[in-house]
Amino acid sequence: MITNIRRMAAEALEEWEDGYMYAETLVDNSARAYEISREDRNLLNALIIGVVRNQRLLDHWIGQLRDGEIDIQVRCHLRVGLFQLLIMGLPDHAAVNETVNSARKGIRGLINALLRRTIRERDEMLAAVETLAPAIRYSHPDWLVDRWNAQHGEENTLKLLQWNQEPSLTTFRLNSLKPESADIVGPTERVKELEGHDGFFVSNGLPPKDWIDDGLIYIQDPATTRSVTLLDPKADELVLDACAAPGGKATQIAALMENRGTLLCTDSNAKRLPRLHRNLTRLGIDIAETEEFDWTQPAPAKWHNHFDAILLDVPCSNTGVLRKRVDARWRMTPESITEVSALQKLILSNAIACLKPGGRIVYSTCSIDKEENSELIAAFVAEHPNIKLEKEEVIHPAIDNIDGAYAALLVNTAS
Numbered sequence: 001m002i003t004n005i006r007r008m009a010a011e012a013l014e015e016w017e018d019g020y021m022y023a024e025t026l027v028d029n030s031a032r033a034y035e036i037s038r039e040d041r042n043l044l045n046a047l048i049i050g051v052v053r054n055q056r057l058l059d060h061w062i063g064q065l066r067d068g069e070i071d072i073q074v075r076c077h078l079r080v081g082l083f084q085l086l087i088m089g090l091p092d093h094a095a096v097n098e099t100v101n102s103a104r105k106g107i108r109g110l111i112n113a114l115l116r117r118t119i120r121e122r123d124e125m126l127a128a129v130e131t132l133a134p135a136i137r138y139s140h141p142d143w144l145v146d147r148w149n150a151q152h153g154e155e156n157t158l159k160l161l162q163w164n165q166e167p168s169l170t171t172f173r174l175n176s177l178k179p180e181s182a183d184i185v186g187p188t189e190r191v192k193e194l195e196g197h198d199g200f201f202v203s204n205g206l207p208p209k210d211w212i213d214d215g216l217i218y219i220q221d222p223a224t225t226r227s228v229t230l231l232d233p234k235a236d237e238l239v240l241d242a243c244a245a246p247g248g249k250a251t252q253i254a255a256l257m258e259n260r261g262t263l264l265c266t267d268s269n270a271k272r273l274p275r276l277h278r279n280l281t282r283l284g285i286d287i288a289e290t291e292e293f294d295w296t297q298p299a300p301a302k303w304h305n306h307f308d309a310i311l312l313d314v315p316c317s318n319t320g321v322l323r324k325r326v327d328a329r330w331r332m333t334p335e336s337i338t339e340v341s342a343l344q345k346l347i348l349s350n351a352i353a354c355l356k357p358g359g360r361i362v363y364s365t366c367s368i369d370k371e372e373n374s375e376l377i378a379a380f381v382a383e384h385p386n387i388k389l390e391k392e393e394v395i396h397p398a399i400d401n402i403d404g405a406y407a408a409l410l411v412n413t414a415s
């Protein structure tokens with residue numbers, strides 16, 4: 001089958017505009033539908049993810065090249081073309097010819113003219129980038145940059161904007177429940193140990209499939225370990241991972257419990273439970289049970305005062321992981337952060353009833369927004385005299401060089 005990767009990218013980006021699909025899902029769907037080679041898939045991925053990540057800057061350039069309205073189909077082809085010429089640095093010939101040919105006949109002339117003008121004016125266009133406001137230069141919405149400036153200061157915000165524009169790394173953790181993993185998994189040409197993070201590796205592309213299939217490793221960021229370490233689950237305890245799918249943290253909890261005791265993993269999304277179950281099985285965990293439960297509902301009586309430790313890795317705005325979730329910055333709003341914060345507080349209120357006296361709960365997010373983190377916890381603790389905040393940890397990508405995250409350790413002081 002003859003495929004034009006630029007056309008596939010432009011069509012996927014037009015579909016992305018409808019707001020229902022993640023960029024990664026569009027890459028997967030197109031690659032599967034057209035059965036393209038690994039090399040073509042890499043290019044398709046680079047184009048779709050790169051355009052979404054740099055969309056505001058690309059649109060700024062499009063605005064400079066042409067006054068007035070541009071329909072979305074033309075805009076998507078132009079975004080793909082400009083991304084190749086001004087950011088990816090692909091050879092002009094391939095970038096222009098392939099992009100022009102990928103468009104339908106009626107719009108090819110316009111796309112050709114604007115891309116050729118870009119080549120002529122490239123040096124000035126690139127030089128001017130330094131003078132642009134950070135929100136345009138690093139392609140983020142204004143409201144989000146203003147919010148971060150207020151919450152994290154201008155210097156850290158600037159570093160965060162730069163961090164979010166870099167392609168994300170593939171990192172993975174050794175599974176200590178399979179001791180042979182330490183002998184089999186090791187540095188190769190494409191896999192290196194991740195400096196400063198024991199048991200973690202970074203890989204150029206996906207790590208070998210048999211390491212994954214045999215449960216020797218789990219692909220995740222080192223930031224995910226902080227909340228689990230804070231929870232400090234022990235062998236023979238009764239532990240709940242309330243928002244558990246797909247199981248990244250549940251597998252770490254089971255490893256710290258040395259596969260002894262009981263780990264109940266719940267999630268409200270039934271569609272995510274089979275993958276959670278597969279991951280637990282793949283990593284050789286046999287102390288885990290999985291169950292569908294929606295924590296916006298009061299917990300059943302059988303779980304009241306029941307668990308020694310609870311991990312509450314709640315749904316969040318993803319503001320700490322925008323490097324990986326390229327769509328999120330365009331889809332969130334200040335209102336959606338307030339909405340998710342109300343949901344988080346409700347989940348926490350229902351889960352807290354399940355702690356034994358003296359029990360501990362770690363509330364965690366992959367957000368760096370105070371409304372979902374420290375402010376929410378401070379308000380919650382103020383309303384619950386029996387709950388004490390023992391420790392809080394904030395991971396900021398610009399400071400810690402890993403994904404952003406938040407974790408708070410709360411203890412039930414009731415006797």
Ligand SMILES: C[S@@+](CC[C@H](N)C(=O)[O-])C[C@H]1O[C@@H](n2cnc3c(N)ncnc32)[C@H](O)[C@@H]1O
Pocket residue numbers: 224242243244245246247248249250266267268269272293294295296313314315316347
């Ligand atoms: C941040 S993810 C959890 C990631 C997981 N802890 C891991 O390490 O792989 C949040 C999870 O919460 C689940 N969730 C969302 N709302 C929920 C609710 N009301 N009750 C239970 N789970 C919920 C989502 O389906 C999602 O799987």
